[in-house]
Amino acid sequence: MDSTRCALRLFVLHHAGGSHVLYRHWAAGLPDTWDVRPLDAPGHGLLLDVPQIDDAGRLADFLLRGIAPKPEVPYALFGHSMGALVAYEITRRAVERGLPPPVWVGVSARPAPQPAGQRAGLHELDDAALRTRLKLLGGTPGAVFDDPGLWALFDPVIRADLRLVDNWRPAPGAPPLPVALSAYAGAEDRSASPRRMAGWAEHAEHFLGLRVFEGGHFYFQDDPAPLLRQMARDAAAALDAARARSFAPPPR
Numbered sequence: 001m002d003s004t005r006c007a008l009r010l011f012v013l014h015h016a017g018g019s020h021v022l023y024r025h026w027a028a029g030l031p032d033t034w035d036v037r038p039l040d041a042p043g044h045g046l047l048l049d050v051p052q053i054d055d056a057g058r059l060a061d062f063l064l065r066g067i068a069p070k071p072e073v074p075y076a077l078f079g080h081s082m083g084a085l086v087a088y089e090i091t092r093r094a095v096e097r098g099l100p101p102p103v104w105v106g107v108s109a110r111p112a113p114q115p116a117g118q119r120a121g122l123h124e125l126d127d128a129a130l131r132t133r134l135k136l137l138g139g140t141p142g143a144v145f146d147d148p149g150l151w152a153l154f155d156p157v158i159r160a161d162l163r164l165v166d167n168w169r170p171a172p173g174a175p176p177l178p179v180a181l182s183a184y185a186g187a188e189d190r191s192a193s194p195r196r197m198a199g200w201a202e203h204a205e206h207f208l209g210l211r212v213f214e215g216g217h218f219y220f221q222d223d224p225a226p227l228l229r230q231m232a233r234d235a236a237a238a239l240d241a242a243r244a245r246s247f248a249p250p251p252r
Contacts, residue, residue, distance in 0.1 A: 007033040013083030016161035019045030029228035056168040060089035069100040076104040084110030104238035108184040112199030113170035180206040180238035186219030
């Protein structure tokens with residue numbers, strides 16, 4: 001899309017074991033003046049041949065280089081599950097390095113950052129337990145579980161992603177992000193319940209609210225339209241506020 005027509009560039013960050021594929025049709029449900037770019041982490045989707053990164057900080061660095069923030073093109077981040085913590089790390093790095101921060105961040109199905117504590121250890125589950133866990137969460141095609149060859153390909157990828165999630169901890173004493181942020185949750189999601197998602201309010205200076213939808217961890221999979229409509233409203237409000245601040249006269 002021509003940057004002169006682009007009102008907002010939205011980068012979408014996928015879940016553990018996922019890729020851009022689940023999000024590839026989202027542009028059709030968002031404003032046509034947005035440039036929607038679902039990203040792949042190395043070892044996923046279109047970057048399948050690139051060595052996988054199992055550390056959140058290094059993955060954030062990799063993706064931030066690809067995003068290459070520019071002052072003339074406002075951008076936003078939306079991350080689902082693993083993608084939410086990566087969106088948080090990308091934003092934190094942009095702020096710390098003096099790069100243009102996103103005008104809006106959407107975090108979905110990932111509890112708010114917590115201090116160091118007991119690790120979930122999902123990547124260490126045995127084969128049967130991991131399959132059961134993934135089936136409960138949803139989001140993984142049934143063919144992956146039914147075909148031993150597909151599972152053999154998928155298993156090391158999901159375990160590396162889960163290792164990233166299990167081992168990630170927020171930087172000690174990190175201040176709230178100076179951005180607008182919205183949190184999205186499935187009402188029946190036991191791994192990232194609305195109560196746990198509400199904690200994101202403490203991690204952003206401009207918390208736009210917690211949005212709860214019917215469903216579980218992948219509440220948007222069957223019909224993303226309700227989520228996309230809310231994302232469009234939230235990001236547009238954040239973009240309008242950012243523009244208003246840029247035109248506000250300096251204090252006397």
